[in-house]
Amino acid sequence: MARVLITSAIPYINGIKHLGNLVGSQLPADLYARYMRARGNEVLFLCATDEHGTPAELAAAKANQPVEVFCAEMHKVQADIARGFRLSFDKFGRSSSPQNHRLTQHFAGRLDAAGLIAEVSEKQMYSKADGRFLPDRYIEGTCPNCGYDRARGDQCENCTKQLDPTDLINPRSAISGSTDLEVRETKHLYLRQKAMRQQLSDWIDSKTDWPILTTSIAKKWLNDGEGLQDRGITRDLYWGVPVKKGDQPWPGMEGKVFYVWFDAPIEYIACAKEWADERGALDAEWERWWRTDKGAEDVRYVQFMGKDNVPFHTLSFPATIIGSGEPWKLVDYIKSFNYLNYDGGQFSTSQGRGVFMDHALSILPPDYWRWWLLSHAPESADSEFTWENFQASVNKDLADVLGNFVSRVTKFCASKFTTEVPDGGTYGPAEEALITELTTRIRAYEEAMEAIEVRKAATELRAIWVAGNEYLQAAAPWTVFKTDPAQAAAIIRLALNLIRIYAVLSEPFIPDASDNMLAGMQTNNKTWPTDLRAALAVLPVGHAFTVPEVLFRKISDEERADWQQRFSGIRT
Numbered sequence: 001m002a003r004v005l006i007t008s009a010i011p012y013i014n015g016i017k018h019l020g021n022l023v024g025s026q027l028p029a030d031l032y033a034r035y036m037r038a039r040g041n042e043v044l045f046l047c048a049t050d051e052h053g054t055p056a057e058l059a060a061a062k063a064n065q066p067v068e069v070f071c072a073e074m075h076k077v078q079a080d081i082a083r084g085f086r087l088s089f090d091k092f093g094r095s096s097s098p099q100n101h102r103l104t105q106h107f108a109g110r111l112d113a114a115g116l117i118a119e120v121s122e123k124q125m126y127s128k129a130d131g132r133f134l135p136d137r138y139i140e141g142t143c144p145n146c147g148y149d150r151a152r153g154d155q156c157e158n159c160t161k162q163l164d165p166t167d168l169i170n171p172r173s174a175i176s177g178s179t180d181l182e183v184r185e186t187k188h189l190y191l192r193q194k195a196m197r198q199q200l201s202d203w204i205d206s207k208t209d210w211p212i213l214t215t216s217i218a219k220k221w222l223n224d225g226e227g228l229q230d231r232g233i234t235r236d237l238y239w240g241v242p243v244k245k246g247d248q249p250w251p252g253m254e255g256k257v258f259y260v261w262f263d264a265p266i267e268y269i270a271c272a273k274e275w276a277d278e279r280g281a282l283d284a285e286w287e288r289w290w291r292t293d294k295g296a297e298d299v300r301y302v303q304f305m306g307k308d309n310v311p312f313h314t315l316s317f318p319a320t321i322i323g324s325g326e327p328w329k330l331v332d333y334i335k336s337f338n339y340l341n342y343d344g345g346q347f348s349t350s351q352g353r354g355v356f357m358d359h360a361l362s363i364l365p366p367d368y369w370r371w372w373l374l375s376h377a378p379e380s381a382d383s384e385f386t387w388e389n390f391q392a393s394v395n396k397d398l399a400d401v402l403g404n405f406v407s408r409v410t411k412f413c414a415s416k417f418t419t420e421v422p423d424g425g426t427y428g429p430a431e432e433a434l435i436t437e438l439t440t441r442i443r444a445y446e447e448a449m450e451a452i453e454v455r456k457a458a459t460e461l462r463a464i465w466v467a468g469n470e471y472l473q474a475a476a477p478w479t480v481f482k483t484d485p486a487q488a489a490a491i492i493r494l495a496l497n498l499i500r501i502y503a504v505l506s507e508p509f510i511p512d513a514s515d516n517m518l519a520g521m522q523t524n525n526k527t528w529p530t531d532l533r534a535a536l537a538v539l540p541v542g543h544a545f546t547v548p549e550v551l552f553r554k555i556s557d558e559e560r561a562d563w564q565q566r567f568s569g570i571r572t
């Protein structure tokens with residue numbers, strides 16, 4: 001038994017995510033976690049909400065709520081939706097947790113002691129009316145490029161020009177609207193990534209088995225232009241982890257917080273402590289996953305993320321861990337994804353274009369989405385969601401192939417024999433050929449799942465379903481029954497056992513359908529079909545079953561057209 005630590009990139013607290021976000025990290029991470037558990041491994045699967053930073057503060061202000069209340073509510077919304085998609089996190093934590101506050105301050109203290117933090121003086125806008133320094137996004141004014149009068153201090157939304165707050169004409173505070181602003185000197189902390197460039201480069205070079213998408217992005221950031229740069233890790237915000245050196249004050253940094261990108265990945269670790277703390281477990285419980293001096297040396301740590309998150313996970317977070325000089329677990333494998341596009345364009349959170357996670361669950365159960373998204377995961381290139389493709393995939397793979405197999409086998413047996421596994425007959429050449437084919441395909445499926453090749457795994461699983469259907473079609477027990485009922489019984493006995501095997505193999509992709517198939521077969525036996533011949537005898541002669549409800553319904557053309565229309569424009 002292996003021990004596998006799995007983290008999914010943590011979604012930002014501000015708003016509900018779309019299907020492109022889901023398939024870029026949480027969903028494939030869940031697929032892998034479920035598979036690893038099904039194979040008998042010990043798994044710790046962690047995710048959380050990323051709660052700090054300016055967008056959360058601004059969204060809370062817009063919602064007229066204290067930011068703590070806003071984040072608590074949005075965390076609950078995201079946790080409920082995650083459950084709706086059957087994401088099997090062992091803990092869905094919060095980057096605003098006390099555990100993450102302490103750990104973030106601890107890492108900053110360690111990095112400072114190692115000489116890896118620089119204190120840099122900068123000139124920044126101060127608002128006398130608000131009594132605070134203003135981050136770039138908190139300053140609005142007229143764009144010097146296009147004249148748009150609500151340009152932000154970091155960028156003009158209208159013409160997309162990157163701006164400096166001092167470029168703005170008639171700058172004002174986005175909080176109070178005050179124009180009584182002045183430039184003052186202030187101090188910020190920088191993580192000296194440049195000083196760690198060689199260490200990071202050597203570490204990435206040692207990862208010869210990583211996907212090219214992952215290493216090419218990391219190397220670009222390490223080497224392009226002037227190479228890896230130091231990064232500011234503090235901000236003048238209210239909402240965040242107060243700047244401290246461990247548990248000690250940091251002179252000159254009063255009233256400042258760590259920048260969200262510094263504390264967010266540390267939440268991967270803090271989340272494990274949240275998981276242990278909520279059960280009243282000792283620190284040893286979570287440290288055996290994260291500290292190589294306390295049991296984590298045999299843990300395999302796998303991260304899942306979209307490609308935009310790769311720089312943080314290959315450079316910044318490892319710089320924090322390595323720079324601390326403490327034996328924290330570093331990632332062993334990073335699975336990164338390209339983008340999922342939506343119906344001829346892009347998903348857009350700001351424009352509400354595409355299907356969002358809550359809407360998806362309001363029109364169809366999670367398995368329909370899980371199957372399409374995973375079987376079309378944007379691995380080697382971007383992929384595209386279209387309603388036509390979604391309808392075709394659901395109707396064919398799930399309804400016509402898998403659903404139909406389960407329905408035909410159970411209904412035929414119930415009508416011609418009883419609702420018990422029938423006795424009689426023996427396997428012939430057709431059955432032997434099926435066993436040979438399925439054995440080969442199951443091994444290929446296992447290999448793809450081990451390698452986290454998501455689409456390939458889906459292709460093998462579909463082929464496993466198809467093989468059963470084709471066998472049933474060719475063996476034609478409904479015809480054989482007329483002349484040789486015993487032989488028809490042998491065919492159906494095999495097919496009923498195949499339903500249990502399909503349930504076990506399919507569970508990582510479509511957990512609800514898997515549960516329904518097992519319930520129909522009246523068994524809790526989830527033994528993996530390592531030996532297919534033995535697996536085909538798990539449900540013995542006389543074992544009772546029920547005819548399950550329809551596993552998957554078809555999507556009609558009318559529904560497809562309706563949904564296509566409904567999700568084309570502005571999210572409401």
Ligand SMILES: [Zn+2]
Nearest residue numbers: 143146156159
């Ligand atoms: Zn502009």
